[in-house]
Amino acid sequence: NAGVTQTPKFRVLKTGQSMTLLCAQDMNHEYMYWYRQDPGMGLRLIHYSVGEGTTAKGEVPDGYNVSRLKKQNFLLGLESAAPSQTSVYFCASSYFGATDTQYFGPGTRLTVL
């Protein structure tokens, strides 16, 4: 039981490049989330999904897209990376919504030059 895994762990991009971050969970959770963590800002919700085939915007969705084609995977895409997207990205999952514990992945550190 691996829990929540994220690929890659580190990445450096140049401005304007694109990339996809992969999140996978093996706990059969319905809900999945993408957050970004910036110094002094805590974590902020980018996008989330309440089930396979669904996605919704969070607090800071601009510049990102997501897809949930399979229940166990949640992809976060950056179409044209900007330096403001330099951050640590965390994926999380939970079985239920508001009252349930979220399980977090180890994070992806992204630097955009």
Added chain:
Amino acid sequence: GNSVTQMEGPVTLSEEAFLTINCTYTATGYPSLFWYVQYPGEGLQLLLKATKADDKGSNKGFEATYRKETTSFHLEKGSVQVSDSAVYFCALSEEYSGGGADGLTFGKGTHLIIQP
């Protein structure tokens, strides 16, 4: 909208000292409240939670009580250890009246440093 305010650190204590990290929240309804902990280089993990008013969450010697009247969820521990050094996040999640929920709203985090 929802928000969480917690004391910002770093908070530096000696081993065996008493710990309090304050957390207050603003929410439109009746949120669930959480404390998550992040150890260096790792993702977040749940420390404790409370889902309704007057509930007390507890784990690993840490406690927090959901106080609706003061909109607070302060984290306490009677005797801290060096291994408690980490960043602590207070967070809330609210269920919509029609069912469903979006993600957690986090405070900015409190960096706790315990010296031997």
